[in-house]
Each structure stands twice: as C-alpha cells, then as structure tokens.
Amino acid sequence: MPAPVINMLSDTVTKPTAAMRQWMAQAEVGDDMGGEDPTVNRLEALVAELTNKEAAVFACSGTQSNQMGVRTHCIPGDELLIETQGHIAMFEGGAPAAISGIMCRTIPGRLGMLDVGDLEGQVRADNQHLCITKLICLENTTNAGGGRAYPLAQLNRVCDWAHAQGLKTHLDGARLFNAAIATGTTIRELCAGFDTVSICFSKGLGCPMGSILVGTKTDIHRARRIRKMMGGALRQAGIIAASAIYALENHVDRLAEDHDNARAFAHAIADIKGIDLDVSAVETNLVFFKLDKSLGNAGQLSNALKAKGVRIGGMGPQVLRACTHLDVNREQCLQAAATIRTCLQEGLSQYPGSTWGPFARA
Numbered sequence: 001m002p003a004p005v006i007n008m009l010s011d012t013v014t015k016p017t018a019a020m021r022q023w024m025a026q027a028e029v030g031d032d033m034g035g036e037d038p039t040v041n042r043l044e045a046l047v048a049e050l051t052n053k054e055a056a057v058f059a060c061s062g063t064q065s066n067q068m069g070v071r072t073h074c075i076p077g078d079e080l081l082i083e084t085q086g087h088i089a090m091f092e093g094g095a096p097a098a099i100s101g102i103m104c105r106t107i108p109g110r111l112g113m114l115d116v117g118d119l120e121g122q123v124r125a126d127n128q129h130l131c132i133t134k135l136i137c138l139e140n141t142t143n144a145g146g147g148r149a150y151p152l153a154q155l156n157r158v159c160d161w162a163h164a165q166g167l168k169t170h171l172d173g174a175r176l177f178n179a180a181i182a183t184g185t186t187i188r189e190l191c192a193g194f195d196t197v198s199i200c201f202s203k204g205l206g207c208p209m210g211s212i213l214v215g216t217k218t219d220i221h222r223a224r225r226i227r228k229m230m231g232g233a234l235r236q237a238g239i240i241a242a243s244a245i246y247a248l249e250n251h252v253d254r255l256a257e258d259h260d261n262a263r264a265f266a267h268a269i270a271d272i273k274g275i276d277l278d279v280s281a282v283e284t285n286l287v288f289f290k291l292d293k294s295l296g297n298a299g300q301l302s303n304a305l306k307a308k309g310v311r312i313g314g315m316g317p318q319v320l321r322a323c324t325h326l327d328v329n330r331e332q333c334l335q336a337a338a339t340i341r342t343c344l345q346e347g348l349s350q351y352p353g354s355t356w357g358p359f360a361r362a
Helices: 018-026 038-051 062-073 095-100 152-164 176-183 187-191 217-229 238-250 255-270 298-307 330-346
Strands: 055-059 078-083 103-107 132-139 168-173 196-200 211-215 286-291 319-323
Touching (some): 038 055, 038 238, 062 168, 095 103, 168 187, 255 286, 255 330, 298 330
Parallel strands (some): 078 103
C-alpha cells in the first residue's frame, strides 16, 4: 500500500472537511443572479461587515474577483501599478490586458511589497501619448514575495499617497487572513485604505472554491455587471457560499497552526547541506528555499520528492516553495523535511528538471 501523499504544493489543494460538507449540503439556495440566494446574501453581508465596506459580491475565484476589481476602476487603455512579482501581473494569464485592455506596469519593491518611495514619480503625466495611470494594486500576503505580510503602517502610507494622487487602490487579499494572524491586525484595519479588496476562500480557509470582492455600493454594483460579462454570474451558489461561511466561523484562528508548521518545516531543512533558507523570513504558511546548483535544480528535487510521496513545487530554476495548510499536520511537515534530506543524500541526477504548474522552466 503506497504511503499517503504529503501535498505541500499549495493551500489550494485542501479538501472540504466533513463538517464543511455538511454545511454545504444543508445550505438554503436560490438564484444568485437575481439576488435570491439567501446563503450568498448572508456571506456577502458578513464579509462586508467584517471588512467595514458597504457591499460585497461573490465570485468563482481569486483571479476573477481581482479582475472584477481591476475593471471596476479602469477602462481599456489605462494602466495599473503593481510590484514586479504581484499575482495580478504574473499569475493571472495576462487577464488585465486580455480581458480589459489594461496595462500592468511592474515596479520592483522588496519581498513583493511596495512603499511610497517606490511609487513616487511613477504616475504618468496627462499627455495624449501616454496611457492613464488609474490604479495601484497591492498583495497581502505576498505570494512570490515569500508569503510576507505588509505592516499596517506601510499599507496605509501607500493608500494615502495613492489617493492623494487621484488613484484608486485594490488589494489582492488572497491570503489576507494569514496576514491578519501574522501581524495581529484586524481584517478591518488591513482593508481600511483600499477602494476594493479581493479575498479568496479556497486557500488557507480550506473551501473548495470561491472568492469575494468588497467595496463601495457603487463599485460593487459595477463589479457585479463585470462578473456577468466575465461569465461568472451564479445561480444556486449557496452550496459554495456555505463553505465560506463555515470557514470564516471555524478556520480563521487555526491559521496560526499553519504558520507554526511552516516554521517547524523551515527549521528542519535549514541545516541541510545545499539548502539556503532564512528561517526568520518565514512569516506565514509559505516557505521558500534555494537549492545549490551543484546538487541539481528545483525541478529535479520536486520530481524526486514526488516519487517519494511529497509534493513541493518549484518557483524558479533553483527555488522551491512549500506551503502548509489545513490538510498537512506537524508530523507530515517534518516527514516532508526528512524526505528532502533523503533525496539530496541519494542524489537527483536520475530525475528530469521539469516541475509543477507555471514554474516549469528550469
């Protein structure tokens, strides 16, 4: 009998718990397209209150709710400013350009985060030759930036600066609850400076799918129309919304356990020869580590681990990312760390260099 897979590719691999499934099965439903699904309506009201925003609209995915936010604030020919590694620019299939005709201008920051000093001088002049700068997008926590959480003062500083320039602000809060737990800050405080915020339920909160966009009544009215244009209008979506309500009531505080497990995993591999890892940089549930070229590349290690029942993906030629979540416990994290040690001791030469998903180039 093969050993069960320890899947640390992403927190998107979580499966709904038995209790969550029960809530889903019992959910009262209606036609959400007509505003008649009571469970969706309850979720939207709940998140609007939680974030201290006027309204909310349920969406299929984090990419969809991000793109709804982008299109709400911009028209074709406009541009948004975003950190070089920001998810909206890097990992959403070119959607701002393909769907909305909006340009992403990427700006180097630190650890996936921007500050006012990075943005000063970046707003384009009102000139017919130039696209119009309309929006600043931040990501909290930063994914490719290492799972780092923005300090509240930095978020507010950037938002205040943006609004002073006449720009709108959007937050990709795919792992916003992780940021809140890591910084000891409330969701309301983290959202205060943003015109729109996207929050994903299918990552650390463990739902099978779903995201939500919050903002003013005017912006959400427009975003709901954009959702329809994007093919995201929903019918009896209460079955999915129920999972999000359950997660908000039961899975938020436990994110601290994922963070603790990530640090335990990091400590367990930090002393492996050929692994470069700053344990102090592990703030949330993402652990990034670098493999020395003399041992092989990230794709080879990823494939070697997969052969032994551990899933960890590459984030570049030599960099890998491990993600802790609801479906991996402390023992499994430590077992995954031990498997990394074993793979490197045995050597990687027999394994191909290709790796998982969008990070296949090695």
